[in-house]
Amino acid sequence: MYNMIIEDERVLDAPIEVAREVPSPNLEFIDAEPDRFQNFMGKFRQIRNAETHYALRNALIDHLWEEYSNTE
Numbered sequence: 001m002y003n004m005i006i007e008d009e010r011v012l013d014a015p016i017e018v019a020r021e022v023p024s025p026n027l028e029f030i031d032a033e034p035d036r037f038q039n040f041m042g043k044f045r046q047i048r049n050a051e052t053h054y055a056l057r058n059a060l061i062d063h064l065w066e067e068y069s070n071t072e
Contacts, residue, residue: 046052 047056
C-alpha cells in the first residue's frame, strides 16, 4: 500500500533538470595556527603508532581496574 501511494504522487510529466549553477564557496585559509595543527598531527601519529597504542590501552585497562574493582 505504501508503494501505491508513492506511485500515485509521482508526476510523470515533470521536467528533468540536467544541471544547476552552484556558486563557488569563498574560502579563507588561516596560517595563524600552524603550531596547533602540527601538535595535533604529532599526537595523531603517536596514537597511530602500534607501541604507543598498546601502552595507552594497557594504561586505560589498569586505570579502570583500579577505579572500578570490587575491593571493599
